Amino acid sequence: DTGVSQDPRHKITKRGQNVTFRCDPISEHNRLYWYRQTLGQGPEFLTYFQNEAQLEKSRLLSDRFSAERPKGSFSTLEIQRTEQGDSAMYLCASLGGPGELFFGEGSRLTVL
Amino acid sequence: QQQVKQSPQSLIVQKGGISIINCAYENTAFDYFPWYQQFPGKGPALLIAIRPDVSEKKEGRFTISFNKSAKQFSLHIMDSQPGDSATYFCAASSGGATNKLIFGTGTLLAVQP
Numbered sequence: 001d002t003g004v005s006q007d008p009r010h011k012i013t014k015r016g017q018n019v020t021f022r023c024d025p026i027s028e029h030n031r032l033y034w035y036r037q038t039l040g041q042g043p044e045f046l047t048y049f050q051n052e053a054q055l056e057k058s059r060l061l062s063d064r065f066s067a068e069r070p071k072g073s074f075s076t077l078e079i080q081r082t083e084q085g086d087s088a089m090y091l092c093a094s095l096g097g098p099g100e101l102f103f104g105e106g107s108r109l110t111v112l
Numbered sequence: 113q114q115q116v117k118q119s120p121q122s123l124i125v126q127k128g129g130i131s132i133i134n135c136a137y138e139n140t141a142f143d144y145f146p147w148y149q150q151f152p153g154k155g156p157a158l159l160i161a162i163r164p165d166v167s168e169k170k171e172g173r174f175t176i177s178f179n180k181s182a183k184q185f186s187l188h189i190m191d192s193q194p195g196d197s198a199t200y201f202c203a204a205s206s207g208g209a210t211n212k213l214i215f216g217t218g219t220l221l222a223v224q225p
Binding site for chain 2: 004031033040041042043044045048056091093095098099100101102103104105106
């Protein structure tokens with residue numbers, strides 16, 4: 001399967017711990033996006049990359065959040081000192097044609 | 113404003129009926145309007161999309177109607193099937209360099225057999 005892959009699918013952690021999510025986009029796609037989705041809501045934009053360059057960050061992305069795409073291929077999203085409010089589905093997407101985002105199945109985070 | 117407003121929040125339709133979901137936007141810079149379908153535990157999947165130079169786009173049982181002057185667009189699902197039961201999100205993008213999508217709040221569709 002050559003779709004967007006995310007790992008892990010589920011993560012349960014205690015408040016204050018650090019977590020890291022990985023996203024492998026569709027190989028020929030240069031743009032990669034991170035979104036966050038809470039229960040009953042639509043996905044909210046967090047940040048995006050053009051190759052290895054992070055070009056925009058939402059104000060939702062506090063200082064505890066950091067995203068990287070070091071070689072322009074896979075990306076990681078790290079959350080430091082997790083809080084209960086960080087509990088959400090973290091979605092990664094890569095861009096096919098203009099506006100055509102292809103999403104992965106997400107990484108669900110539960111902070112206890 | 114960057115908001116995209118979606119209604120209804122939930123919808124129950126009988127098998128074979130027509131499902132209609134509506135969205136409205138404020139930002140006239142938006143130039144791409146996709147609909148996504150999401151099943152529980154899965155990521156959103158692109159269903160159909162339209163650009164403002166046309167008023168309607170049809171793909172199989174799915175049709176987008178677009179009203180530029182009213183800044184509204186809607187998804188029509190003809191001959192709705194139980195397998196269509198999912199959450200549907202409208203979205204909008206102003207394209208350009210970012211291609212960032214702004215999503216509506218979603219509509220939970222249940223198609224009863």
